[in-house]
Amino acid sequence: MKVGIIVYSQSGNTLLVAQRLKKAFEEKGHTVSLEKVEASGEGANPKLIFAPDVSPYDLIVFASPVHAFSLAPAMKLYLSQLQDLKGKIVYSFVTQQLKKDWMGGNHAIKQMKSACREKGAEVIMDSIVHWSSNEREGQIEALTNKLSAGK
Numbered sequence: 001m002k003v004g005i006i007v008y009s010q011s012g013n014t015l016l017v018a019q020r021l022k023k024a025f026e027e028k029g030h031t032v033s034l035e036k037v038e039a040s041g042e043g044a045n046p047k048l049i050f051a052p053d054v055s056p057y058d059l060i061v062f063a064s065p066v067h068a069f070s071l072a073p074a075m076k077l078y079l080s081q082l083q084d085l086k087g088k089i090v091y092s093f094v095t096q097q098l099k100k101d102w103m104g105g106n107h108a109i110k111q112m113k114s115a116c117r118e119k120g121a122e123v124i125m126d127s128i129v130h131w132s133s134n135e136r137e138g139q140i141e142a143l144t145n146k147l148s149a150g151k
């Protein structure tokens, strides 16, 4: 299966998890591309500098940090300008600083799901990594195992 991991990352946390996930998919024999959404302006009104094309992929993983209890605006913008996700298998994950899902992660995943649904695909797997948690390493391990196995 051709896998595309599409990541937006400002300070590298989400990118690091995406790199670990890429390795996990590759170990299972998949061909994986990791592509970065590039945006200018880090505030609420970013502009896209690079918007990866998702059309080559069978399975797409969208990955983003949580910003202000929501999906990072750059990822929100990126998802809104996608052509079409019909027929794609879609997963997503977010990273957040705080320890509880309700401190942004749940809302960000919900936003990710509704943005993908508007483009014709359901997000069928998702995960949240809490960066300040003592359990962070275990969360990353669980995420990479779960998403690369599809269960």
Ligand SMILES: Cc1cc2nc3c(=O)[nH]c(=O)nc-3n(C[C@H](O)[C@H](O)[C@H](O)COP(=O)(O)O)c2cc1C
Pocket (backbone or CB within 6 Å): 008, 009, 010, 011, 012, 013, 014, 015, 064, 065, 066, 067, 068, 069, 070, 095, 096, 097, 098, 099, 103, 104, 131
């Ligand atoms: C503008 C901004 C807002 C943030 N808001 C939240 C938040 O609401 N909840 C949270 O848990 N972490 C929040 N964070 C922390 C990031 O989600 C966290 O550090 C994430 O892992 C960063 O990912 P990155 O290194 O891929 O950019 C915020 C960070 C920034 C820069």
